[in-house]
Amino acid sequence: MPTPYEKLIARSREIALISSTGSVIGWDQETYLPAKGVAYRAEQLSYLAGHAHKLGTAPEIGDWLLACETEQSGWPDEDERRGNIREWRRDYDRATKTPPDLVTEMARVSALAREAWTEARKKSDFPTFLPWLEKIIALSKRQADCWGWEKTPYNALLNAYEPGSNAADLKVLFADLRQTLVALLPAAQQKTQKINPAKLHGHYPVEAQQRFNHKVATAMGFDFDAGRIDTTTHPFCSGMGPSDCRLTTRYDETDFTSSLFGIMHEAGHGLYEQGLRDEAYGTPLGESVSLGIHESQSRLWENQVGRSRIFWEHWYPLAREVFSHLKYVTLDEFWMIINRVEPTFIRTESDEVTYNLHIILRFEMEQALIEGTLKPVDVPGAWNTRFKELFGLDVPSDTSGCLQDIHWSMGGFGYFPTYTLGNLNAAQLYRTALAKNKGLEAEIANGRYGTLLDWLRQNVHTHGRRYVPKDLMRHATGEPTNAKYFGEYLKAKFTT
């Protein structure tokens, strides 16, 4: 007779089989699915999601969990068991607290809202999106109420992406960060704007970019026997099995850095997925812990490593062999172009300094929307006012303003802050890795990343969901996420 714990393991693995199958056919939809196949693919995906949800909310899970939670301690794998049980409980409570009609309604409304948003963005017409934004906010509040919250319903939403986080802590963290960023901005602009970025524009054939990206990702440690790269409109990384992690990117033939930094970012995510323990696959300890930690891995490789001077000391000569146009650009100029700081209206096109100001704006605004202190109808005005305060720029249209991101249309309130958490965690982890590993910088300057990857594996990847993000950061770096290291990193990079 299997024990309740063994039954939970088996159920968890069964659900992972279904979800990972969903990931494969979801990936296929973005890469190779013929146009007319989209409607049926939606049915296949929704069937798998429904089947997994049914298995994950079955009442027997509650019984098994109770049995595990009240059993005596003293197991040889105590620590691991506790982690799994705690996370199963978290998933089960959240899933069973959402009534089925709310799940269905959220799926239905967000599909329609996404359509309305696409239309509104195209026409730069906020009123087209407004009624859907109102519906989505009402549903998100209902969701928060079902899940339960303290202080603000926004906390319940935040926790869906970043377990253990809360709005009050983020507010302090972000206030600190904003001060640093605003103070740093003029010097950073001055340092990086000495050269016209158009100097980098040339002809970079897709195939050459693919070969170069492959080389860089391989050097980073991405295992191409357990993963691959394909082309999509929107780059992503998807883990779909213990040895199957797929990255995607898109190519701009006038500028190779767009696909390269895309691949370094996605390969950062991919290394995390590939670093999870195979034998724990399908259980919480074999899963990534949060978006804020996931994003720390992508940002660490993309920015901390990929936009550093030492990284390019190794790779620039190799890039020059592949891309003939680079003979017109010195390494100094190249570094300035890829690190150019310049306020822009669009979050996804922004630099390392101003990126987080974009997030702070969204964080403040979505919290106010969920708490009801900002009305949806007032979003464009509030956006533009706050943008002017933070960036000193007048937003020319809602397409370049409050309609630029897809997240709210999908009900993703609480998602944005994880981007900045990722940036802060990345700086904090990288700083610690450098401190703990003498000679690491020299290795990186020589194009070798084994020591760095091993350290990340040991301190982040292998833990899966064993610790909540705050505790994971504490274990890895000695303190929870804070803005200090990211601030120091930017200062060192842009003012010295």
Place this chain on the structure above:
Amino acid sequence: MPTPYEKLIARSREIALISSTGSVIGWDQETYLPAKGVAYRAEQLSYLAGHAHKLGTAPEIGDWLLACETEQSGWPDEDERRGNIREWRRDYDRATKTPPDLVTEMARVSALAREAWTEARKKSDFPTFLPWLEKIIALSKRQADCWGWEKTPYNALLNAYEPGSNAADLKVLFADLRQTLVALLPAAQQKTQKINPAKLHGHYPVEAQQRFNHKVATAMGFDFDAGRIDTTTHPFCSGMGPSDCRLTTRYDETDFTSSLFGIMHEAGHGLYEQGLRDEAYGTPLGESVSLGIHESQSRLWENQVGRSRIFWEHWYPLAREVFSHLKYVTLDEFWMIINRVEPTFIRTESDEVTYNLHIILRFEMEQALIEGTLKPVDVPGAWNTRFKELFGLDVPSDTSGCLQDIHWSMGGFGYFPTYTLGNLNAAQLYRTALAKNKGLEAEIANGRYGTLLDWLRQNVHTHGRRYVPKDLMRHATGEPTNAKYFGEYLKAKFTT
């Protein structure tokens, strides 16, 4: 309250959602899956298969079927309902008559047998395969006993691939065919061997082949908005949704005809899949009826059309624009090379005349193995003797003889005859299409296939499993499958 019939429709569609998802991830395994992902993919596939099997063998289906079978007639869609109910019954009985332990054992043994066969073929060592062949035959017999049979257990196996077929009918059909083939062989060789086929060998870049194949498949009517072509070691066609059908091929850069005829063959299968009625998807009337009919579609396009003189009158000038080497080969020479008749040891490399002799040999031998009149240990000797009688050649090794095909190692007894049924059906259908559509040949000579495809759609594709294959052929051509038309086709092609 849904009626029993509506419940069956819903269940049938649910199973199709699962099976089609299995097809997508099966296709992915052959095309893009990273090497290390294979083991987990097997778990995903087996989970989906098990889940579909459980849903398809549930006892309530028996109740619903009984209710449908005893209900009064007079429905507006009577004909369609009867077809669905008859085919559900067929699937349900077959699935529930196989005890679960036999399903598991067959899966286990055939996986191991396939490995042993691979090894045996490599070493040309029949004894390595022998114990597994014995096991597979014993299991196949048990399967036949579970399913039930009349006259010979081989009939039960045949029916798994070709509903309504039986060994006695096939014996008559194949005897007739063999006589025709043997009589025709000398003249066919003489007519087609006047030119050295090496003359066609040149350099045909993969990309140029891909463009040319795409053009031909598009002209045939294959809808690339509902399908695609990828590269695999073993070409196949897989339908995985009402608007998603994927073909694969492989490329030989010394000879473009290998991938082209591969694509014409697979696109023939694909046109059948694309011609099934979308609104019936997931029910028997939306499914292909048998392997013998499926193969008739691939062979019709590959051979009846693709190896005809009129086809190349249109395409050869276009091929010459793409492949510069063809300037050294006249259309006459080209026709002779692609139609060259020459006995060979390997079935898959054989021509239109001798191909069916290969099948006849396998048909006789597998029937004898299942009936116990031939012992597995005697297979190599019996193979070589019969091969000598049919082809006049001494088989040099078991690799070129009884070990060449994978089918038996997978438990596929009864599969081989459907290849020849496909050839006979193709000739019979094409002949009828020509007779019923004046001007069809002229259209084909001009590279237009719309009339032909419409006729196939109307007479074959749209019916799904409404009629058993024999009746489908009767409806489409006025008589059940016979060898006459194929014989006449070959005579006209090779002796005039």
